[in-house]
Amino acid sequence: MRTSGIDRRTTLRLFGAATAGIAGAGALGACAPSGGSTDSGGDAKAKNFGFTSWSLNEEATKAEVNKIVKGWESGHKAKIKTTAYPYNEYLQQLTLKLNGGEISGAVHLDIAWLAAIAQMGKLVDLGDVAGEGGYTDVALTSGQYEKKQYGLPWTTGSIGVIGNQKLLDEAGIKKHPVTIAEFEDALRALKELKGVTPYAAATKVAQLKDIFPWMQTFGCTILDGDKVTIGDDASIDAVEWYKKLHDAKLIAKDVDRFDARALFGQGTVGFYDDAVIGKGATLATAKDKNLADAMVPVPRPVLKKGDDPQALLWGGVLAVVKGEGSDSAADFALHATSDVPTAVSYFGKTAMPPTTAKGLADPKVAADTFTSDWTKKITKTATPGPFWAYAKNAQIEEAVAKQVQAVLVGQSSARDAMKRARDEVTTLIKE
Missing domain, CATH: 3.40.190.10 (Periplasmic binding protein-like II)
Structure with missing residues (x-):
């Protein structure tokens, strides 16, 4: 740490x-x-x-x-x-x-x-x-x-990705996606199923810190010593990719962890992010108790084969x-x-x-x-949260989340938003 x-x-x-x-x-x-x-x-x-x-x-x-x-x-x-x-x-x-x-x-x-x-x-x-x-x-x-x-x-x-194997089978997805490209293909296949949200990713500020492992997947270190690296090309690529999924309706609007669990419990979600205990929390309110058999952990897709899957400890x-x-x-x-x-x-x-x-x-x-x-x-x-060692961790995560949300709703470009996020976070860690 x-x-x-x-x-x-x-x-x-x-x-x-x-x-x-x-x-x-x-x-x-x-x-x-x-x-x-x-x-x-x-x-x-x-x-x-x-x-x-x-x-x-x-x-x-x-x-x-x-x-x-x-x-x-x-x-x-x-x-x-x-x-x-x-x-x-x-x-x-x-x-x-x-x-x-x-x-x-x-x-x-x-x-x-x-x-x-x-x-x-x-x-x-x-x-x-x-x-x-x-x-x-x-x-x-x-x-x-x-x-x-x-x-x-x-x-x-850790907090990672949970999949619904039943829906993956119905969509003809024969193996879990390993790369970002394969993940996108899987999401498009799931979208063809009626009433299914391919990926119930966090889109509300409360859980938009989930963007950090995706930034790391694209190659952003987030921190290099005490230097904030958000705003580099890798972080911009990650947020632009997230925006692409959002605009293509491969992820849903206004979703947090609890919303995702509820949707998954209804059997209408292909993938979502949660902690390892999310299975129990989701099944507690699920209509279909057989859903337990369909829930599978999926390593987060990587940019290129051979990379380590990213997850938050x-x-x-x-x-x-x-x-x-x-x-x-x-x-x-x-x-x-x-x-x-x-x-x-x-x-x-x-x-x-x-x-x-x-x-x-x-x-x-x-x-x-x-x-x-x-x-x-x-x-x-899995690795620790990038800003856990800082007293203003919660404010830092919120500052980044708000900038990512601004991109999702079309209020800012990813490049401008990540630059603002970098400046805000840099100020917070120095206060």
């Missing part, structure tokens, strides 16, 4: 916190050494510790997560104090509590937040612990910042706060993320794929061909 020189005030603004109050506490100092440090106070070797996670607040996951917690408490004669916040409030609450010294132990982080939280200097380097987990290389990468292992991977997946890690109970919390994080029976049970209840080679090879996981194929074909070459 790349790094950046984010200043203290900018990092704070990411969380919507009261900048002056928190900055005055000097909370965002340089990262301190790890290994039992008690910078946050308390005994690192204490048996009891805290655990903070949004999964403890969600119906789909809280029972299974509580099972992991209770199992640890029973087996280690310890007490874990759990704290839960809704996902949409989680980052702000976590940051405020960390700055106030009110959180200890293990904390659940979205991998998109890891860089900003690590910069606060309150997390333990779990490099030695991670070596015991047997994690896949891509999973390990998701928990790293500045070459240090600040998170143990709990869920590692997606998932969560367990980090540990320096101070009270940090050693025990690290052991708990290792157990929760790498113990095979625990990971397999979690997968069975939540469809969250394990992050270790042994977990993925377990018969109960391997039998789920969708997840296994997704891991091998899509997550294998």
Whole structure:
């Protein structure tokens, strides 16, 4: 994961916190050494510790997560104090509590937040612990910042392309498209089917960050060090291609992730972008429960054969706060993320794929061909979001998305829009 020189005030603004109050506490100092440090106070070797996670607040996951917690408490004669916040409030609450010294132990982080939280200097380097987990290389990468292992991977997946094999068969598409040219041919064949949207690509600002892997597919690095490369020929080519699909009605207007899931659930979409858990989310509201058999992961088409398919890394890690109970919390994080029976049970209840080679090879996981194929074909070459290391990641993604949308609706040329996007993003990463 790349790094950046984010200043203290900018990092704070990411969380919507009261900048002056928190900055005055000097909370965002340089990262301190790890290994039992008690910078946050308390005994690192204490048996009891805290655990903070949004999964403890969600119906789909809280029972299974509580099972992991209770199992640890029973087996280690310890007490874990759990704290839960809704996902949409989680980052702000976590940051405020960390700055106030009110959180200890293990904390659940979205991998998109890891860089900003690590910069606060309150997390333990779990490099030695991670070596015991047997994690896949891509999973390990998701928990790293500045070459240090600040998170143990709990869920590692990606956002890629899902296809409806039934519609592909009906359209006479005998094999999944590998190149952009083959993908276009497949979309045109799907368009011949009545009432079918060939590709339910994101066209609303909320998910138009999906353009990033397509830009990378066309050869745009997006960032080169701290230099924004959006606006180069490759990014312009990618957006012009997206516009071509839009004008040819091969993708639909005003679609976000939720719209795409709903349309796919109706059996009227050939391809769409989603996370690996999108299958479960889509099937939950699908009219045809047999749709599960038709859902297949499709590596993102490449510009030329031999290129790596592009995908956005997606998932969560367990980090540990320096101070009270940090050693025990690290052991708990290792157990929760790498113990095979625990990971397999979690997968069975939540469809969250394990992050270790042994977990993925377990018969109960391997039998789920969708997840296994997704891991091998899509997550294998997934990369972090290009702007995750920057405090204004959300604003950056929105700035680019708005410019892409302007192209789609005919308000701007791709060249002019990408130049504006480059200038806006360059300003945002320097603020």
